[in-house]
Amino acid sequence: MGWIKRRKTKTIYVGNVPIGSEHPIVVQSMTNTFTEDVETTVAQIKELEKVGCEVVRVAVPSVRAAEALKEIKKRISIPLIADIHFDHKLALLSIENGADCIRINPGNIGESWKVKEIISLAKERGISIRIGVNSGSIPKEILAKYGKPSPEALAETALNYAKFFEDNDFTNIKFSLKGSEVKSTVIANKIFAEKTDYPIHIGITEAGTLISGTVKSAVGVGILLYEGIGDTVRISLSTSPKEEVKIAYKILSALELKKRGVEVISCPTCGRCMVDVETIAKEVEKRLEHIEKPLKVAVMGCAVNGPGEARFADVGIAGAGDYFILFVKGKVIEKLSEEAALERLVEEIEKTARK
């Protein structure tokens, strides 16, 4: 780790989780349940916790949702962010009900006294605020200045909000600047990052479905992270939030910024392959997603690159004709039939994870 120099940012807290460049990048996600349905929301948050979600956000579109936060808070162990649009009273109610952070877009909250009321209660309760700015809600005067919701307009909007919060003596804030495209998001974040030291929440909003959204997010988030920008990350996908968390870790892991869980290295297979690499690799990922310890697992098809890669992994199998060889920390442990390979591999990874 350490080949990317992170931009220096101040630390703020969401509950007990620090966010800022002195701390590891925080992975977060957002539930897609109705927040007032406490049972289902808590169940989803617990699933997210299992795969490593460190902070969770829930939508608060109604008084019932804001009131549900109290019960949800009691039953989960990661910090809770309330996502508020339009109605500042919902923000106040969410803070009263125990939210650890409020996400607002001051642009759609309306008059400044409403934002000031949120600031004053957040200050009193010692909680942080995430200020979210997106290209759809740039104030009229900035839009008039730039003629369109350009990255410069997005950055200026965020900088103006920073000034407003500072003028109200509140700096317990982090920012997100999201366009729906990689280019506008990257440029806006770069402009903003050069001018402040507030922590930034990164992600590509409305990125898309599993494959297209993952690619778009990996590119956008990857560029920002490589530039040293980003203190917390959420991958937004039109799929289960659990996938968002897993993908966030994979992006962070690919950049060597944060490691968690089993990383499967598997070969693409080719005409030399006589074993079912794809099924085994997928099953290993699925069955071992609860493991927190970072482990490299290789599943390789044949003797060409297989033994080499498998030897460098914590645990690995490499095809040798129609059977596999099992490696642990570079040593050959045993020969496995294809039928026995998956179970033995899983067993050996679990054993290694416990050490």
Ligand code: SF4
């Ligand atoms: S490891 Fe073997 S089976 Fe897999 S892609 Fe390489 S040559 Fe093909």
